[in-house]
Amino acid sequence: MTTIGQPLDRVDGNVKTTGAAKFAAEHFYPGLTHAVLVHATISRGRIAALHTDEASAVPGVVAILTHLNALPMKPAPKPGPFNLTSLFSGTSVNYLQSDEVHWEGQPIAVVVAETSSAAREAAALVHAEYTVMKSVVDFEGAEEDAQPQPNNSFFPRGAKRGDAEAALATAQVSLDLRYTTPPHNHNALEPHATTAVWDGDRLTVHDATQSIDWFRTHLALRFSVPMTNVRVLAPFVGGAFGGKFAMWPGTILAALAARATSRPVRLALSREAVYRTVGGRTPSIQRLALGADRDGRLTSLVHTSVTRTGKVGGHFEQVTSPSSHLYASENILTRHDIVRLDLVPNHFMRAPGESIGTFALESALDELAYELGMDPIELRLRNETAVDPIDGKKKFSHRKLPEMYALGAERFGWHDRNPEPRSTRDGRWLVGTGMATAFHPGLSTPVNVTVRLSADGSVLVRCAFQEMGMGAATAQAQITADALGVPFDAVRVEYGDSELPMGPAAGVSVQTASTAASVTQACEELKQTLKSMARKTGGDSNEEILRRAKVPHVEAVIGSESRLGRIAGRIRFLPKFMREGQRWIKAASGVQFCEVRVDAETGETRVSRWVGVFDIGRVINAKTAASQVRGGIVMGLGLAMAEETLVDPRNGRIMNPSLAEYHVPVHADIPPIDVSFLDDPDPTTPLGILGAGEVGVVGVGAAVANAVYHATGRRVRDLPITLDKLL
Known part of the structure; x- marks a missing residue:
């Protein structure tokens, strides 16, 4: 191995240090609006009255969504050992769908305005009256x-x-x-943020998430659209440490607000809002x-x-x-x-x-x-x-x-x-x-990848994993380079997009090993394909083999992106996972x-x-x-x-x-x-x-x-x- 183990610079280092990298709250769409959450001030009870007239009068306010006027959503899935989507529900609350308050800080309204300053001003003017119920909040x-x-x-x-x-x-x-x-509490350099855009029944979300695939699945379920109608993009995430592993209110309500207003919505949580709506x-x-x-x-x-x-x-x-x-x-x-x-x-x-x-x-x-x-x-x-x-x-x-x-x-x-x-x-x-x-x-989890080797010697790796600052794309490029015997600079990795093959969540230290397993398997399949082609056409190098075979590239695909294919992949994975768990620590x-x-x-x-x-x-x-x-x-x-x-x-x-x-x-x-x-x-x-x-x-x-x-x-x-x- 000539690349693995080397202290190579990160492939995304230049765009991050020069400010060229765009994070979740930095994407612009025509007609973009800004949303701010209004938080409950009691820990348990019901909303008796919600006063929004003063907030609605603030210039630039587009809408104020509450349980009285919000569009319907499906509730979060119930937890279960075979329903992994439930692991990604931060809470079981169906936001703005009832007058119930379950914790101090729970969002009870969303203000949407033309500017972030107008949204913040109006949110401060929303006032609630409550019927307070007994709560238990003292841990000790x-x-x-x-x-x-x-x-x-x-x-x-x-x-x-x-x-x-x-x-x-x-x-x-x-x-x-x-x-x-x-x-x-989590204090990532980039607070939680979402930019949500609806085009008919198709949803695009730029989100600071560390679990792209499960966010996509969860959003599709909550808004009753096919999974293929949801696209989640998170090419750059400014730290997470578990805080961006689950689906918290900000993401759900940004998408809800965008659907209700028929406008793109950006919802960037303040540091205080992170504490009050994201579990630590x-x-x-x-x-x-x-x-x-x-x-x-x-x-x-x-x-x-x-x-x-x-x-x-x-x-x-x-x-x-x-x-x-x-x-x-x-x-x-x-x-x-x-x-x-x-x-x-x-x-x-x-x-x-x-x-x-x-x-x-x-x-x-x-x-x-x-x-x-x-x-x-x-x-x-x-x-x-x-x-x-x-x-x-x-x-x-x-x-x-x-x-x-x-x-x-x-x-x-x-x-x-x-x-x-x-x-x-x-x-x-x-x-x-x-x-x-x-x-x-x-631990490890199932991962889908594609690896493509082109006749010019370049290699493209595609997988919807997350880059949160740990150098994930760099590591996978090193693994690919050694597996195929190509220079590190010849490898390009596409990631951070749910339209790519299913990647792992970046949690429990599973991402590098899980992705590496599929990448190396794909590279082995490519090498076998090249050997078979070389026996027919001749050629010593990868480039020469492809030129003689008159094909622009060869590609190996690990995993299936169909619904049944994904289920089958998990079914194949679980017995092996259980067997190894019984044999090894x-x-x-x-x-x-x-x-x-x-x-x-x-x-x-x-x-x-x-x-x-x-x-x-x-x-x-x-x-x-x-x-x-x-x-x-x-x-x-x-x-x-x-x-x-x-x-x-x-x-x-x-x-x-x-x-x-x-x-x-x-x-x-x-x-x-x-x-x-x-x-x-x-x-x-x-x-x-x-x-x-x-x-x-x-x-x-x-x-x-x-x-x-x-x-x-x-x-x-x-x-x-x-x-x-x-x-």
């Missing part, structure tokens, strides 16, 4: 009402081996601890109990969590999943419980479950190491496992944690530290170091090392050094992979030290819906981040790829918390780690 107050998460084929509610509670009670050394994490990460209350013998071998591991969903939607997060896979113990109990609240439903956010679950697990391992007087890495090595800790049989397809512990410790200088808490000082700064393990499942993994400096008088905490070593299988592009993982670490630093959505426990209103009050890391908060990869292909995955998008955020919270304890002697079990918790 509802903890006692938590119920077991129902089992389903995608998200098991827990796992059990042996009798963990009994083993905990008789363990030589035991800890029984409580950890909490707050809600988080659930808060969590976690119990982490460990039992061990004096040699550090675990005899019991208990990890339970309470998280929230909305009463009108939301997805539970597999918070305790890492505890089912990372460490050996004869007795393990994991369980997920949920409470349903009258809040905007939570949804996926980068490494959902694993990012906050490892905060508890890896912090507790650190606490146990101190209790035993043992090095935290040594404790982990003593509990390393080669098989699934739950069933004792299933193997890991790729598990290189001991190698990563060794490499990371060497690069970081781990063994040079004084393990005693509060023992190292640099002037006014207390210096501490901590580490944690990262673990994120590796596939996951990207890593080790995070952190150094912090804490002001002894003020509690100000600075992360001063970071080293991460990761096993993501084969590295397709060294530059973009490192960027992906560094971005995950930065996001993890926000989780650890800054980010917290504040919800008023009386009325469910988000109190800090802006970047002025919801704090995310900035350049001054981030140290140099040393990232390295094993670059060892997983033999069971396409091209050996495991996925790089999410593993970087996993373990970061615990690594920081462990370093803070080492620096100060104060253990923080409730994120974020703010200075008030250290004083």
Whole structure:
């Protein structure tokens, strides 16, 4: 291979850095109008009256849509294991179809105007009167009402081996601890935006989505048109992290407004509107109990969590999943419980479950190491496992944690530290170091592609995947170039358009591996076609073979775009997926090392050094992979030290819906981040790829918390780690 693994520049780098790339809210159509949402100000109830006269009088207002005059829509599909479209419904609410209010912030009207300023002015003048109903919005107050998460084929509610509670009670050394994490909200560089245009019963949508194909399917269902009548375009997406995975009110109501007014509509959410209408990460209350013998071998591991969903939607997060896979113990109990609240439903956010679950697990391992007087890495090595800790049989397809512990410790200088808490000082700064393990499942989904090789030597790859900044088109061009033995510059990739062959959603770190599987299959078919042609006509190079055969190009097609063809593809995929799931545990993994400096008088905490070593299988592009993982670490630093959505426990209103009050890391908060990869292909995955998008955020919270304890002697079990918790 000559291209795969190289740190090549992104093929879309020039258009993005020069401003030539057009994002969802930058497309112009003749007669374009602008829409703004009006939000409910109660968390549960009914609209008794809606006053719009004053808003309608604002010059430039085209229409004000409410439940009293909105066109009918079909409701969102009901969740079900065989109805994957339901995963992409942010909520079950059929917007503007009734007077019901289900959460504070729910859209109750849409103002459409000739200009965005007129729309905003008019939206502020829409006033509602409500019949208020009792609501439940206080997560901690509802903890006692938590119920077991129902089992389903995608998200098991827990796992059990042996009798963990009994083993905990008789363990030589035991800890029984409580950890909490707050809600988080998405803050992508590009807020959610939609430009919607109807031409008869044909809908074109420019959207900041990370799931083009499912958006298309969902819109067709909601507006009762054939799927082929809907076109979704998202060639450039300015970040997403799970927030643009589902269909939220803005997209639906932009399309509804465009249909009602017979005008193109642009609906770009303000930052506050994103907080109030787009689900973020659930808060969590976690119990982490460990039992061990004096040699550090675990005899019991208990990890339970309470998280929230909305009463009108939301997805539970597999918070305790890492505890089912990372460490050996004869007795393990994991369980997920949920409470349903009258809040905007939570949804996926980068490494959902694993990012906050490892905060508890890896912090507790650190606490146990101190209790035993043992090095935290040594404790982990003593509990390393080669098989699934739950069933004792299933193997890991790729598990290189001991190698990563060794490499990371060497690069970081781990063994040079004084393990005693509060023992190292640099002037006014207390210096501490901590580490944690990262673990994120590796999955794949069906993908359709076409690959065309032309007589001039150029190659065209077509697939409706998303580019959200991770370099997806660059990676697929590298894969294609090596598979066909052509120069990288000869490959062009078309993506971001639902009229292309069906692509995967860019979530759960599946996009690169899933697309690569189909791309390499198509390339193999092309090579077989060329060999067959060469036997008949002769020719050494691809170009010469095609010239002698007198054909302009040859093309390989993977998958079918017909409705029945898509269903058949999924039916063929699922048995293989289930068989592999019963045989292997596939996951990207890593080790995070952190150094912090804490002001002894003020509690100000600075992360001063970071080293991460990761096993993501084969590295397709060294530059973009490192960027992906560094971005995950930065996001993890926000989780650890800054980010917290504040919800008023009386009325469910988000109190800090802006970047002025919801704090995310900035350049001054981030140290140099040393990232390295094993670059060892997983033999069971396409091209050996495991996925790089999410593993970087996993373990970061615990690594920081462990370093803070080492620096100060104060253990923080409730994120974020703010200075008030250290004083």
